[in-house]
Amino acid sequence: MTNTATGHLREPLNWPEGGVTRIPYRVFSDPEIYALEQEKIFKGAVWNFLCLEIDIPNPGDFKTSFVGEIPVVITRDQNGEIHAMVNRCAHKGALVCLQERGNRNTLACVYHAWTYDLEGKLKGVAFRDGIRGKGGMPKDFDPSKHRMEPLRVETYCGLVFGTFSSETEPVPEFLGPEIDHHVRRNLGRPVKLLGFHSQIMHNNWKLYAENLRDSYHATLLHTFYTTFKVNRLDMDGGIVLSKRGWHHISYAKRSKLQESAEYQDAAVHAAQYDSQLAAPEMLDSWPEFDDEITHSIQTIFPTLSVQLTLNSLAVRFFVPRGVDKTELFWMYLGYEEDDEAKTRMRINQANLTGAAGLVSLEDGCINEFVQRGTRGSAPDTTAFLEMGGRDVAPSEGSRATETAIRGFWKGYRDIMGFE
Ligand code: FES
Ligand SMILES: [Fe+2]
Known part of the structure; x- marks a missing residue:
């Protein structure tokens, strides 16, 4: 399989002579290359379009979208600030927002009812202390260590962009x-x-x-x-x-x-x-x-x-x-x-x-x-x-x-x- 950590393909791709005038057809059908693109491009130092600002005009609005294959959710909090995070529960990975768009005070996962605020921070864990003192999370469970994975967000001309990279330059510079x-x-x-x-x-x-x-x-x-x-x-x-x-x-x-x-x-x-x-x-x-x-x-x-x-x-x-x-x-x-x-x-x-x-x-x-x-x-x-x-x-x-x-x-x- 692809070793995405080092970016090596099992079957190396040597670009043909002629540079950008020759495109190997393999890049359109090779699952290994496709997997590598998810890592290098979509999780790399680019700005990915997430949604329009007018998709989430009001506090509490959310919209689901994608960065490559990764499901994301974009929210507007009570202060009007926009956040984006991977739409994936920190418990067992279920999608948290199932609808394409809506308005909520909190984001709740349907599987075991873990709830998050509009920034994706974990706020509630059902039966955290068990039932009648039995079961529940270990005493050292720290909710602040379990949140939905955030993306960096920038809004520009009514477009909301997100990136997983800390290196992506501001959007206007990225565009030129x-x-x-x-x-x-x-x-x-x-x-x-x-x-x-x-x-x-x-x-x-x-x-x-x-x-x-x-x-x-x-x-x-x-x-x-x-x-x-x-x-x-x-x-x-x-x-x-x-x-x-x-x-x-x-x-x-x-x-x-x-x-x-x-x-x-x-x-x-x-x-x-x-x-x-x-x-x-x-x-x-x-x-x-x-x-x-x-x-x-x-x-x-x-x-x-x-x-x-x-x-x-x-x-x-x-x-x-x-x-x-x-x-x-x-x-x-x-x-x-x-x-x-x-x-x-x-x-x-x-x-x-x-x-x-x-x-x-x-x-x-x-x-x-x-x-x-x-x-x-x-x-x-x-x-x-x-x-x-x-x-x-x-x-x-x-x-x-x-x-x-x-x-x-x-x-x-x-x-x-x-x-
Ligand atoms: S997977 Fe979300 S609460 Fe369990
Ligand atoms: Fe066309």
Whole structure:
């Protein structure tokens, strides 16, 4: 088995020549690597998205979530302070909070009724002194030594992040100035939750991390984008990368479309239909910012994304559920200041994305196609990622590039120590 303490795999992984332009298919299906990722990435020096601040607006509110496979619960205490801890009873390990969200003064485990305060400190043990003086806990039992395991928490732009590491730098530094700027653009005002849902994808979590950074596929796989000119590579746009390449922003300006001859190439033309929308008002939008950007997908390593397409603002968050299974959570947002008409338009535009979205329906299966297609591949088989060059660098003016995906793999290799 994996020796996670030393990070050694029984079957060592030597990264192929070509660095981040070659991805060994093994990383999508090897249970040992998957186990090592839980230790090194999710329990490592990254900030994991936990929930939105508006998920727990009031004292006593709690929300359950996940850091990698680890169940966590996020609470707001009576002083308004936010805490996060592993959702695991200090007695025998049962889940403490069984509901997705709720409001409580204390957290109680159903198994033997141990109770915790909203910080996860143990406050009560049923039958601690036994029954009629018999049984009970030993005299030296010290409740302060038994609590739910806490995480470090930071809130930033309405997002609650948690980490198990004492070394993770503050969130804005973790993001870097470019990414920080764009998160503030999209989430720097009070938001309200318009709706949420989740979907199960039958693929390794990293295939979705890649897919979000894959600006090349959007104009080809997502025929709706291309046909109705919501997001195409012949619009002005580009890729912004954080300094280390881990996080990215892909953006496009719809008003700056200059139809390119390449779109008439047979292979590309197949990605466009001669269709009309019965309700074209679905794409009605208003300029939200004065930078002319009408589409942006942004990732924060490892498992968070913020989208603003036309006026559809959403946070996506994905959770590994096994080596070949991932749960993707969608949270649709509006700004608190929105009037009813704006809210209606945002909800209408939410039809673009999500599990059954006109655009993103395909992403629900394309990653599974990779998972299935790479099964049984020889140990040295790899993906080939040289679109837009071989480096990890921002791309001004073109999104016909895989640079952001290479950036993800750079981060992955940095953390996993795969050389
Ligand atoms: S497992 Fe929670 S009280 Fe026993
Ligand atoms: Fe996609």
